[in-house]
Amino acid sequence: MAEFKRIGVLTGGGDCPGLNAVIRAVVKTAAGNGIEVWGMRNGFGGLVENQLEALAVSSVSGILPRGGTILGTTNRDNPFNYRLHKEDEVVYADLSGQALANLAAKGIEALVVIGGDGTLRIGAEFGQLGLPVIGVPKTIDNDIPGTERTFGFDTAVSVATDALDRLHTTAESHHRVMVLEVMGRYAGWIALHSGLAGGADCILIPEIPYNLAAVNAKITERRANGKLFSIIVVAEGARPLQGKMVGVKAAEGSSESIRLGGIGEKLARDIERLTGVESRCTVLGHLQRGGSPTPFDRVLATRYGVAAVECLLTGQTGCMVALQANRIVTLALADIAGKPGNVPVEGDLVADARAINICFGD
């Protein structure tokens, strides 16, 4: 049994429903074991800048149903390569020593790091410097290998499914094709789950490059069968079989330009042009990241928070908590970092979708 008197917690990367539930569970579980918890403001940046604050049990009262993170977050700062502004110039420096010194000054002996791939990797680096670190995987995209679910994903799927339910009525009333663009730059989990739940006719994901002709054939076949409308869910990172990624500002080549509603709008325009069926696109964007987490995500996030502290108590470090077959397990952080967590193209879920005649554009 390891003994800690004081541990730290931080949230990094994009906003995600359930972050507060993890923080709350960390603080409550620690308190039950006589451990104090300190929070860092705004991810690793706050650790470098020494923005630390004690988190009492009363600090986390009432935050379970709230979206966002009471600690603030950012997806920018890396202490090992820290951006500094020096006389009109941006320079980068390794300030990991500063970060460790800030922890030591407060007597903080271990760190719970809640974040996505980038944040967990930084956590792993601190682990290699001797700091006991536990990772809690966070991504609404569900694309972290080794865990069946990341928290926030169920909420994102709920928002997307609610949107599909709404678009259905308009599609039916107007005999239109309605395209919904959802998150998923590299992995199509949100598109796949919400497409199944929302009764989509086509689901286009990064893992399965699509053929526009196949999509149009699906729409035309439905109309031939008296179904005058169609619903398409497309992950922001989906791409056509031929040619390259498209986006409103694709010329600039930045991934950001694609985030801004590129693929869905293009798809709707192309479908309308080629099939003659009125087509419209909606880009869900940030709505998928915010707001109160679903009960599923609240429970999962709470279990992760409890498990993270229990890892420290049992002397495990350098690991990430994960969900497997309804149980919380631990995986070595080093084994995870940088590996993709894509939708298996030959997997059950894709096969199930095909069985009920959903088209993947291939």
Place this chain on the structure above:
Amino acid sequence: MAEFKRIGVLTGGGDCPGLNAVIRAVVKTAAGNGIEVWGMRNGFGGLVENQLEALAVSSVSGILPRGGTILGTTNRDNPFNYRLHKEDEVVYADLSGQALANLAAKGIEALVVIGGDGTLRIGAEFGQLGLPVIGVPKTIDNDIPGTERTFGFDTAVSVATDALDRLHTTAESHHRVMVLEVMGRYAGWIALHSGLAGGADCILIPEIPYNLAAVNAKITERRANGKLFSIIVVAEGARPLQGKMVGVKAAEGSSESIRLGGIGEKLARDIERLTGVESRCTVLGHLQRGGSPTPFDRVLATRYGVAAVECLLTGQTGCMVALQANRIVTLALADIAGKPGNVPVEGDLVADARAINICFGD
């Protein structure tokens, strides 16, 4: 007491939550008075094309909570100037006589027309040809004069407010400016109500041209007071004080290009450029039009449907039903058509918003 044996009903214009509730109330009220109801498919187009179907009470069972319209709708067809395809050419013809003949052939003696400005105007024209017509105002934009509320508006405001609640958590967690673009090409009602309900810091509406410097000053002032995030609601038709309307594809000059997320995206980019604060935009789009109506809209739509039939029973025609001080009243269709129903710039609601320090960018 006028006597009708058979009346017709149609829905025209864009999808709007509550259309089915009106249809249901029309059918049920008519049935209670021994009147048969026939529906036209897809608005006035179906009337010209003779796509009529009898609507029994059983036909409307279960449709109250459903979005969309079981009759289908379109915002294109005008019998007085009907688009026809003749040998590769599009020609326009007055087919209002055909429409009246179709009604006469089925013994349909009067028409309940559910739609927006354009649809109601066509209804009024048929009224001038002697057909008893009752209009039911439909627009999620709430911009029909003479009625305190149009059905569908409350649902649209709910969707927009829910989006603002979600964006709040991301804005707070990331210290960002979040811009939400909502519907309202000419009237800012959705932006104003959802902005008040969702705790927006700035509300930009078509009726009050905005000064970008005033918006930025608001954001900067909030940051000076420790509020690192700001929430902005912008109606799609809002425009800056100087210069003309902007949009991603403004060069094309079509109003459609602006509908596609123009103003919100531009605003977010400009704010980020000028204030240095990370800014993001979400365009709600069609999500505002679809899905199950709120209870408020279901009740209002039901009352409109009842009142429409009762107008016919009491011999009123050429009128529109409207809500005033919790009562359903009637207004002459001719008095309404073409008049704007804008947000009064000096009105109570804008003043109330200003009283709690909401910025309109002026």
Place this chain on the structure above:
Amino acid sequence: MAEFKRIGVLTGGGDCPGLNAVIRAVVKTAAGNGIEVWGMRNGFGGLVENQLEALAVSSVSGILPRGGTILGTTNRDNPFNYRLHKEDEVVYADLSGQALANLAAKGIEALVVIGGDGTLRIGAEFGQLGLPVIGVPKTIDNDIPGTERTFGFDTAVSVATDALDRLHTTAESHHRVMVLEVMGRYAGWIALHSGLAGGADCILIPEIPYNLAAVNAKITERRANGKLFSIIVVAEGARPLQGKMVGVKAAEGSSESIRLGGIGEKLARDIERLTGVESRCTVLGHLQRGGSPTPFDRVLATRYGVAAVECLLTGQTGCMVALQANRIVTLALADIAGKPGNVPVEGDLVADARAINICFGD
């Protein structure tokens, strides 16, 4: 223009969605006019016990979407007849002087009182002692005369309608009668609105004593028409035409016993016994009072809060703010107190419900 430096605000009576929105608007509007706001804890009790706290604009940040009241509330304490515990005995004393002294000691010159009939009446009494008092009507029951809507009502109707939507699927699948008991001890507004919005077949309200035989006839008639299920909404205060009020513990004669699911359960049992159709009851209870207010209620509550402060600024006192034809108006508190705000039995809304064949059991 009256000049105040410091005003107080309190919430009294039962929990109601929108209370926080009023408090927020009072504080923000006051701040904009250079006025400080102090809150009393737990209604008039906190005023007597001198539990006052300053409310800065930052104190009300983020509370707009939250249910409940940050000030706490109670429906017990009346300073003019204050319950005291003296040596195992409960005695009552007039401590209104103490209350006024507490205000004076803090320099609080006027009071915004948010509450129902009882709370507003106490406010009026303080007004007669010379304290400038503005009332903000609060009751989810919507039964305050002179205002078209009280805030919280729309939220309660939403919760009840959502429940009816859910019960519909079970009723249909099981061919059952489902009874939903909603709030409304004296007024049937919630039952009437949610019944209209939720597609109820019978609506039973206190204003229209019901005949069980008429209810059963409706159910039987529906089954004869192939509708094997029926939905009934009953206000907790509805009562049969013959005989007296019934409840599980009616023998005790307390109104409380009726609150505890009396009428709905009895109705379900009686219907099943007399018609042979399986019948079930659900009592919504406190779910109607809690949780995030709907956008409608947030806007209305905000407008009330703004108006209350503006009344003080313009020298009006002893009045209540109210909604009439979309505008906020003021009414003399003295004119309101004790008057009922019942559903007009011959009014439009009941007539509309009858027009679509809803049965009131009469």
Place this chain on the structure above:
Amino acid sequence: MAEFKRIGVLTGGGDCPGLNAVIRAVVKTAAGNGIEVWGMRNGFGGLVENQLEALAVSSVSGILPRGGTILGTTNRDNPFNYRLHKEDEVVYADLSGQALANLAAKGIEALVVIGGDGTLRIGAEFGQLGLPVIGVPKTIDNDIPGTERTFGFDTAVSVATDALDRLHTTAESHHRVMVLEVMGRYAGWIALHSGLAGGADCILIPEIPYNLAAVNAKITERRANGKLFSIIVVAEGARPLQGKMVGVKAAEGSSESIRLGGIGEKLARDIERLTGVESRCTVLGHLQRGGSPTPFDRVLATRYGVAAVECLLTGQTGCMVALQANRIVTLALADIAGKPGNVPVEGDLVADARAINICFGD
């Protein structure tokens, strides 16, 4: 590869969100394999009474998001012991032969049975008579062994968690104890999950008999720490350590009497009496069973429906589909029937709840 031309499907037992999603997936998957599907009305009763209807793909269009079952259901009829009314008498007879004859007459060669423990057991009996049968487990209680989740459960937990969120604001505003009684006659899964998700202070489940003194001590301890309110979730089947089960009508001894809000009301009364803290109870009842399924349940139900047909295609029969580690697997029906699927008292989830200081009353 087994070859079927025509299969049947039925739903038995209580209403459950997701039933329609299973039916839809069965029909769509079958259609994709050239198999016709016939539905039986109202469970096994319809099979005996020969109420069969063909289900085309168009029959299941639009039912994915709808609660209930388009086939109707009942929790009464058992063909092996069928209730008959003979001259004022109720007699029971084995009509399983009649049921098989009805299937044979229509050429229906196999059966997908969607239901709970009782329904699956009847399915297994038909399997022993040679009929190929696949079971799809259905219970909102999640208490079927061998599967990590039953569909409908996630929806029930969502409804219960939403209720807890609402009760929280009232509890806080009024400094009350709020008790929520949820479903779970034998298993406490709904109480446990919703209690974790809704921030309950005490969770009382059938698997852990509770000591009222421990519950009261928790409430008192919270008040000593300045938390004047408490939230308790109690499963309808929870029972005190000492004494027997209690209910409003416990004297009658029927399990039904307990379902009707017994334990929660009693608990609230006892807590108020013993601690002096105002306490209120809400019984969720049927609201947990109805309404649109969550996306999680829609996906799970769809996968079950697909898997059921695929089992038949691959020649598996006499089995039940189940979820294990994100995959759909099959289990022998005979192994499942009659076994309990209780919350493991020493399991992870209970331990996690204890870690964040939730009290189980033991």
